[in-house]
Amino acid sequence: MQKQNFKTNEDFYANYKTEVPADFNFAFDVVDKIAAEDPRRTAMIHIGPTGTRVEKDFEFFSTESSRFANGLAAAGIGKGDRIMIILYRRIDWWVAMLACHKVGAVPVPSPNLLTVKDIEFRVNFARIKGIIAEDSVADRAEEARKNCPSLEVLVQAGESDAAAGWLDLETVCAESSDSFPRPADCACGDDSLLIFFSSGTTGPPKMVEHTHNYPLGHYTTGAYWHDLNPGDVHLTLADTGWGKAVWGKYYGQWMAGAVVFVWDFRGKFDPSELLAVLADHKVTSFCAPPTVYRFMIREDLSKYDLSALRHCTTAGELLNASVYEAWKEATGLPLYEGYGQTESVLQIATFPNMTPKPGSIGKPCPGWEIVLIDTEGNLCAAGEEGQICVKLDPRPVGLFTGYLDEPQKTENVMVDGYYQTGDKAWMDEDGYYWFLGRTDDLIKSSGYRIGPFEVESALITHDAIVEAAVTGVPCDVRGQAVKATVVLASGYEAGEELTRELQNHVKKVTAPYKYPRVIDYVAELPKTISGKIKRAEIRARDEADAKA
Structure with a gap:
């Protein structure tokens, strides 16, 4: 596949088309084809658990x-x-x-x-x-x-x-x-x-x-969002058990002509080790969740030669503006955000021909007609919150067929010609989308609709907070009150003084009405095996406690 040069995002969205060859099979039509034409071309650089490079x-x-x-x-x-x-x-x-x-x-x-x-x-x-x-x-x-x-x-x-x-x-x-x-x-x-x-x-x-045909939808990810050219060395920090692996370590990267870089570390990643890997092996393009960047900027980045690194992307969580600015100040590189799901390829992203807005997931990808729809089924204007929905005609390349053996669940999300993602966002006057969270996670307090990511993002900018999960708890006065369940960094102790400090901190970082009126200190947050926070479990526990 040949990467095209689009100077503006408008040109990119209007004129890029995903080519779908007849009878496409990635193994035969990409990997075997490259092997036949250029067998010695490097496909992968692999760093094993002991540090051995192959x-x-x-x-x-x-x-x-x-x-x-x-x-x-x-x-x-x-x-x-x-x-x-x-x-x-x-x-x-x-x-x-x-x-x-x-x-x-x-x-x-x-x-x-x-x-x-x-x-x-x-x-x-x-x-x-x-x-x-x-x-x-x-x-x-x-x-x-x-x-x-x-x-x-x-x-x-x-x-x-x-x-x-x-x-x-x-x-x-x-x-x-x-x-x-x-x-x-x-x-x-x-x-x-x-x-x-x-x-x-x-x-x-x-x-x-x-x-x-699904891999073809990832060409946009590799060639344009990761900005890969032939010979680039790309590392996506993802486990092979989840969809992000094929997003960043497989289909799109090889189709773009890049070398897939794999760091086979076991257990939790160490930010200093990761920075050494990026520097020592001259990685040119890197993708990781915002949390990873948040840990890296706490290190002394001047110790590492990151001069080979030229493009950085992030997805999976809300990017905090302070993380964006700290990373850019230290490396000179902006962070380009993106949004997609297990059910899709990249749907919305900030591409290199766009000016990033920290915290925004960007604009719709070519081939994806995205709209926001409110709870009454109306299309949302700029500034209005709604569910992210994907137009099904024409059906985007890379959208899932459905939930196997569960036709009712498939029917529940394929409604009136749209795939309903279950995620909420709003769009600004420039056409940039701002992610709010899952529809079930939004908090309704005193007439305000509050996205948990906004408050979590504010909380984790405080040195005392390692992780945070924000939910709504029943409140006679407000309908729901904002609650934060947090994990503290070492050296900090839970108490009324810290609670007031955290509340005041949130009021300064984001709109004051969003501050958590309840803060619960825990040793760890409930998570799925993929690492996603189970906010529903926290809400269920709070409801059970309220009834007790």
């Missing part, structure tokens, strides 16, 4: 994925079979994903934090036929297997010996042919490509299905 070219991914595809086919995996993949950021993850694409199997990328119960639920709900798992996860998968009648094929990756009944990924590849011609009934186009389980912040996770 470079892999496209010929490697083409041949290894073909080997594994042959191994999967020999084990009885075919077109349409669903395969759960629970791997860390090891190279095997990319090999396994490509192999599934070639065979026509439907990978279900899954986080390594899944419990036995989680694995059982997902395998049975999705009727999963096989699991490709990290050796450290294999015992949980084996335990779950007892209650999962659909499971037939088990493959282990890692240094440990595979248990009885399990195949070893490395052995399977070594013993298989490196040739896997495109099948006559190749999975492509509108065939099922992969399934993500949603994070389930308000209930059991749903199965989000994407087709083989």
Whole structure:
């Protein structure tokens, strides 16, 4: 694909079109094609858990994925079979994903934090036929297997010996042919490509299905939002168990001609280690949630040579203006925000041909007609709050097909020709969108509608706060009062004095009426396994306490 140069965002939105070739399959039409034309082109720089650097070219991914595809086919995996993949950021993850694409199997990328119960639920709900798992996860998968009648094929990756009944990924590849011609009934186009389980912040996770045309929607992400050119080295700090991995470590980056940089750290990231990785390996483009930038700016950035870094993006949370300014002052680089969901590719973003507004998620991406609709079904004017909705005709490339096996849930979000995202925002006079939060999370207090992200963003600018979750609690006077549930940094103690200090701090940072009238100090916040805060759980607990 050839990147075009658009000087203005208006020109970009009006004239960029996503090309959708007939019978598209990413593994054959991108990876194998590059390998045939330029086999030694670097595809990945991988930094292992011990710091070892390995470079892999496209010929490697083409041949290894073909080997594994042959191994999967020999084990009885075919077109349409669903395969759960629970791997860390090891190279095997990319090999396994490509192999599934070639065979026509439907990978279900899954986080390594899944419990036995989680694995059982997902395998049975999705009727999963096989699991490709990290050796450290294999015992949980084996335990779950007892209650999962659909499971037939088990493959282990890692240094440990595979248990009885399990195949070893490395052995399977070594013993298989490196040739896997495109099948006559190749999975492509509108065939099922992969399934993500949603994070389930308000209930059991749903199965989000994407087709083989889905990767094409990520070209905008890689070439334009990440601003990648051939030879660029891009790092997205994301776990392979979630959708952000294919957003930033796979499809769009390789289509844009960039090198995917992978840092396979285990456990929590260390900001000083991350900065050293960025500097030592000359990363040129970087994407991470705002929280990561918030931790990095607390370090002495002058110790690190970040001169190779030329473009930075962020998504997943609200970006605080102070973080934006501190990062820009230290590096000279603005932060470009973006918005999308597990159900989609990038929908709204700040692109390099736009002037970033800190805290704004930007403007709609080409091919995505976005509107804001209020609770009465009316289109919102500038300055009015509404739900982010996507026009379905024409259907954007990269939008999910629906929630598998749950037609009512699909019907609930596909309404009157729009996909209703469940997220609220408002648009300013310049056409920039400002994210407010999930529709269920908005707080109605004394006639005001308050988005939790605004208050959380203000709270975390105080040195005492590590994390914050803002919810509404019943109030006889205001209908709802703003409540903050916070985790304190070391060296700070909860008490009335700190509460008053935090309240006054919020009043100075944002509109005074938004300050939290209740502050609850906790050791940790309830979260999904993807790390999203479970505000619904906090609200349910408060409601139960009120009734007690």
